[in-house]
Amino acid sequence: MKRPSFRQQMLLAREQAIVACVNRLLSEKGYDQMTVDEVAAEVGIAKASLYKHFPSKEALAAAAMIHVLDRALGYVKNLLTEKRKPSEQLHKLVGWVMLQSLEGEMPSLPAQNSALRETLGANRDYMDKLMELSEYLGNWITSAQKAKELNPKLPPEVVLYTLFARACDPVLQVLKMGGQYSNEQICDYLLTTCFEGLRY
Template sequence: MGLLGKLSFKDQAFRLREDAILDATTRILSGKGFDLMTMDDVANAVGISKPSLYKHFKSKDDLVGEAMVRLIDGALAFLADMPADLSAKQKLAALLEWALRVRLEGGMPFLPSTSPQVREMLMKNLKYVMRVMKLNGQIEKFITSAQKAGDLNPALPVDVILFSYYSRTCDPAVEFLQLYSKLGTDDIVTHMLHVCFEGLQA
């Protein structure tokens, strides 16, 4: 029996509405960004009143922080379900593929890269920071293992590879390809993975 099955009807409705709020928040953030998004936007998108929205999240910062926590939880869950026999490089590629597909579907706002205000807001969110640290730790282990296996350049510092890897999830080339090329989602993902891990050389 899942978590919802153990909750009362009222609690189930509350949880489902909260999911709808976070879905709407993610879509609006992906389109408008943090500065332009308002609580009215979210309430209208979900079809609830603003007072009802505030029963779930007391501020815009709390709402956006929870949306980002949910995104990272999705990445951590994806990692937990990965086959154990994949190499470290294969795990990195699989996680990046997941992230690119989520992004192409409008489910990944690249907030931390948008402004110092957003970064400061997220760094004050302990729940978010703890999730990021956990995700970073797992990715760093994959990078180190891939370097030892000769699949990634061992001369590069781990941080350089880590932040280059993260940057692929918010590379504007993805949007340009989606908007202006004739490539479908699968082709965009395939080519972006190749550029990330194999570069541009023939």
């Protein structure tokens, strides 16, 4: 009985290829500009086959988001093994996500598309992982605020949303397209504006 297992592996591999492709396209062109035909073409299968794996375009986006949440959670758990100040953990995490964005590995969905938001909100897997990540970050944030590493006057949720937003800031792409800074340099600048602000 080797064949079924083998086939399952093939399927899994194919789905991973699909998710990787969606990831890149979402990062490059965004949700609205990405077409399902395009995804199928780049993966190298027919569109109907794609729909056997994922029931809708929104499901494709959800799978991509779940994938990045998994990677982010993995990075966070690695950070936890190293002993650092909470603000430094946050700093490292945001820097890592910024680099992912610059390398086209970080999809970002439009905040304004309500239909998509509903689909994501109804997705258990996605919501669970988003919650889990938010709790890790929330703990770091409140700890950092108690230790006066981060501004304690800001509500923790404001800090949380700000970190999420800065990690996929459009300024990253703009500076990258300008072409005069390395990815590391861009991350450096934006980490400065995020944590230190523009003020001297």
